[in-house]
Amino acid sequence: MINRRLIAMMLRPLGRAPGRLALAAGVLLVATGMDVLGPWLIKHYIDGYLVPEDWRLAPLALLAGLYVASQLIAALGRYLQTLWFARIALDAVHALRQRVFRHVMRLPQHVIDATPTGEMVARVTNDTDDLRELYVEFLATVLQNLVLLVAILLAMALMDLQLAAIAATLIPVAAVVIWGYQRASGPAAMAVRRLRADQNARINEAIGGMGVLQAFNQTERFRERYHRLNVAQYHARLHTIRISGLLLRSALDLVGVIILAALLIAYGLDSLQGGAEIGVLYAFVTWLGRVSEPLIEITQRFNIFQQAGVAGNRILTLLDRPQATSGDDHRPIARADYRLEQLVFRHQGAAANTLDDISLDIAEGHFLGLVGHTGSGKSTLLDLLCALQPVSGGALLFDGRRIETLAPEVLNAAIASVPQEPFVRSTTLRDNLLMGLEASEASIARAIDEAQLRALIDRLPDGLETPLGERGLTLSTGERQLLALARALLRRPRVLLLDEATASVDSLTEARLNRALSTLKGRVTMVVVAHRLSTVIDADAILVMQQGRIVEQGSHEALLSRPDGVYYHLWHQPEAP
Structure with a gap:
């Protein structure tokens, strides 16, 4: 679904705002760092002050101040990065929609005639709207969660490499879940997209010819045809929901519980040997919850990736259609006359010529x-x-x-x-x-x-x-x-x-x-x-x-x-x- 051409098409409008993108990425890194810092500060408080009962006011006040400041900066950073990434995404989709519509306006007449109006409208509106969801979700959610995931794993590794290795097993499991979801839901997502385009085409056809349908008493037949499409789309969407419910949050929640149990067992064994710290357990349990949540967020939005991949490939198919060629001769017309020399014309896909051997002079x-x-x-x-x-x-000459x-x-x-x-x-x-x-x-x-x-x-x-x-x-x-x-x-x-x-x-x-x-x-x-x-x-x-x-x-x-x-x-x- 998501291929190199689609990625290149989507990155193209993002390259127009490198400064804004770099600023948003910088805020993301700062906010993520402050987010990860919170559990580390509490771990330091538990193992350094709470367990040994060290109640010195100055260091405790400094820790409390750092913790409050880190959470305030993280909250402000999350707000700003969400706002800026969403704006970048909307600007990118605006540019893409303009590009698609400009391409449609330059398509040859025979392509326009051969494409149902509803399908063409769906590609310019619905498909680009689905790509908007991909931009917004990727930049505002997935990118943030990926950075948070990497930062948490690095913090875990710096604190306790063995426990970090146990927590990191969640990553390959999530990759397998995502791969299985893609394989299972891809055909259903394609069917949903195709059926929605068919629905748009049927609606456009019915509204455009309503007078004829009513005059020939065909409204019930058209209603039944639309009902069948609607039912088919309902079942296709229900299939994607079932797959999502089985393979996304449910599966990862189960894996997260298993990994948490493994962490507790490993911590218990360390405790028996006298090397475990309570603050480390707190930090790892907190970070594990934050590791699970980004993965769940990413996988839950993978259905959006599926739909956007289908929509993006439909847009690429439209953009692949060659535009009407135009000449570059800008000289004004001197004589408004025509000469047709053995002119031949055949409609695309037709078995025979529509016009054959037309020779004519029009003065x-x-x-x-x-x-x-x-x-x-x-x-x-x-x-x-x-x-x-x-x-x-043959040849068609105008003004010679x-x-x-x-x-x-x-x-x-x-x-x-x-x-x-x-x-x-x-x-x-x-x-x-x-x-x-x-x-x-x-x-x-x-x-x-x-x-x-x-x-x-x-x-x-x-x-x-x-x-x-x-x-x-x-x-x-x-x-x-x-x-x-x-x-x-x-x-x-x-x-x-x-x-x-x-x-x-x-x-x-x-x-x-x-x-x-x-x-x-x-x-x-x-x-x-x-x-x-x-x-x-x-x-x-x-x-x-x-x-x-x-x-x-x-x-x-x-x-x-x-x-x-x-x-x-x-x-x-x-x-x-």
Whole structure:
């Protein structure tokens, strides 16, 4: 579970605060020294003053003062070290969570599409939270107890080597217990982690599709599926608790009692020979209790290590996924044109190409329509044109340069897209329009008018400041598409890519959008995927796609002149306008 890569990942953020870490470690050493000093002072009092009945006030007062001071310093040190170590741990987890989220934001689109949202959320939140427990527990508890354990064993050895050897047998026994616990609980800890991720995925899926589940009377089936996951996780957690109860405190408590008995026997034999001191017995019994407790604390927290090890390896798996590659060509776009040369694209793990042998020129200011049956590759081609997916073969040139060599900011400044399912945040309409862009009120108003969004804004109670709710569900599907179009136009792009932008709007709004596209024709390079063929009637060229290939191309009139063509049948099918 805990391997070198995981340790290296966790030590990386700790290295950013060496001074604070050294200060906390120094306080830990001082506090531990004062902790160990207490029994030694009492042993000195018993054997040096109590047994011989030496009641001199000055040395007794000095011993009492040293004892009180050592305990006060130890208490203050324990408080400070716990506080500082906890802060160091929280800072480390904060840095790690930022790193994981930054990595997720740079993953390729196909990785995001292939990973359930709930599982991705679990890795960024739950898994990093479990690592937080490991940081806090290790720095604030385990490290303190390890230092205390070493200090006590050294003090024992300095006082009586034979009794120290007996007490030290607790260490290998604890190591065996920890090894057995790891072997027994590892699979159960992995199962708990996997089941929790599945639960998050099911919850996310159910909430996202609640309307459909209720409409098709599937809520009970989903509830039963979640119940089975919940029961499975319950049994997995119960299994880890049983193992913990058997192998951690219970086992070590038993071993501690046996070692205490061995110490008493050894002390009794020394007493028979007249070499034993009562103060030594007191100190060893006190220290033995403090030896047992650190070991119990460490072993009890080993279940946290197990869970954190599983969580950490899941995070490492996520960080191992290659990020989307981006180019370093920062030269601005001179010509907003495309050239596709024998382009090939295949989804990861797919048996066949999604796009095959696509060769095409799209001139600057050109209006290109993409039509075809569902699954013909239209939306995939659009993803390639805005560099959301890497090409699998051939070449895709933008402004005469391979698109994968262009820097993201260069592409983002030139290309805007309106996806088939618009992304709407739960903030205000203004925030959704701007998406971090700084724009004047005049620019916002122009984009709103061009996208035919004015009627919606006039209807909303607070206009642009109206909150849109989760995923913008207060808007209709068509209104969300108009919002996405206005957001794209606000950026004044050189290229506008639209995926079924008019699929969910009424006929009147569709006509207005078509007029808006007509006003952009010649000024902006447009590629429009359309199910409603009326959207692309005025296109300079229409490509008809079938099974990932271009089977026809030409103007609307030219394509309609072919009665045996695919476009002709698309136009005359009953659901077409």
